[in-house]
Amino acid sequence: MTEHVPALHLTDPTVLVTLTGTDQSGVTTRLFADLAPLAIEVIDIEQLVVRGRLILSALLTIPADRAALEETVHAVGSAFNLDVTVEYGTGDNRARRVGRSQVVVLGAPLRPAAIAALAARIKDDGGNIDRIVRMARYPVTAIRMEVSGADPDVLQADLAAVAYEQGVDVAVQENGILRHAQRLVVMDVDSTLIQGEVIEMIAAHAGFAAEVAAITESAMAGELDFTDSLRARVALLAGVPESALSDVYDALVYAPGARTMIRTLKRLGYRFALVSGGFTQIIERIAAELDVDYYAANQLEVVDGLLTGQIIGDVIDRAGKAEALRRFADEARIPVKNTVAIGDGANDLDMLAAAGLGIAFNAKPVVRDQARTSVNVPYLDAIIYLLGITREEVEAADAAD
DSSP, X not given: OOOOOOOOOTTSEEEEEEEEEEOOTTHHHHHXXXXXXXXXXXXXXXXXXXXXXXXXXXXXXXXXXXXXXXXXXHHHHHHHTOXXXXXXXXXXXXXXXXXXXXXXXXXXXXXXXXXXXXHHHHHHTTOXXXXXXXXXXXXXXXXXXXXXXXXXXXXXXXXXXXXXXXXXEEEEEEOSGGGGSOOEEEEOTBTTTBSSOHHHHHHHHHTOHHHHHHHHHHHHTTSSOHHHHHHHHHHTTTTOBTHHHHHHHHTOOBOTTHHHHHHHHHHTTOEEEEEEEEEHHHHHHHHHHHTOSEEEEEEEEEETTEEEEEEESOOOOHHHHHHHHHHHHHHHTOOGGGEEEEEOSGGGHHHHHHSSEEEEESOOHHHHHHSSEEEOSSOGGGHXXXXXXXXXXXXXXXXXX
């Protein structure tokens, strides 16, 4: 029969044992093997190794013979030449407070002043940093902080302002079981998944590249109505041979890290969608190449092998992008709260707002200012750090394949 062990109360006596020093094989095994004969319960363990330096802490119930406990722990420390501290107290480390958040900071580089400013704001918002873990060292430094005691929505707003001042990126997500669920990632294409704008590349074949680029810039900055601006730009494409679309596709350059991000998240069962103000003739080929599950874009009209300068059907505009996100989430049977949207232009704002996690990626100022999360490094795979995946895990999975 299994012995019944009464639940630990916050007022029950406990002891925190900590060993620090040069990391060596066998420390954890030896510590708990030597503690095994004592009538104690393990409440919590945390172990960290930074550049060969070990910090091992164990929270334990207090045995009747405290001297035996201390003698045992110090013997282990002596055997491995480690410093030992023994602290008596009551209960668990502390009761976990409401408001559990995951705060991910991206920096290239990441300076001490940025960490200090973010930590101070977390404290001011009533939060406590329970744990800090490095997610990546290159091509950006990514640090994850596990925070309790602060409202995630308040943290998001306050830390975004601090991050902007410090020149880093920050994302706040509420911790909970849904964070581990399957997700749908919905991406804009032009200047997000790929470098540059497809319509400008097509316009180059018509001799109107500069004119189209100027209209695109104003539209993406939110200065022009997207639908009107798109129709005006497409009109300039009249007479371009349909074969030019293949030339444009062949010349596409994906954002750094795009394939890594998609490959990594696909391994985990994520679904992907492309929602673009661009054109189906290009988007469907990108979707096939990258194994993307869903896509929505505009259809260029072609007659006798030439573009007519018209669009067939309704334009995928700002509202249309958000609607596509909801439609694809429904088809994938994934709650909208578990969607991730990535975009850079004003026509992406509704989509970013609708998603559970909306990320402005190297976005125009009007988008960056309104999005809850902003990433301003040029590497699209930095998104995976926001989702709790480390660079080491990515490399290990790639090596295994």
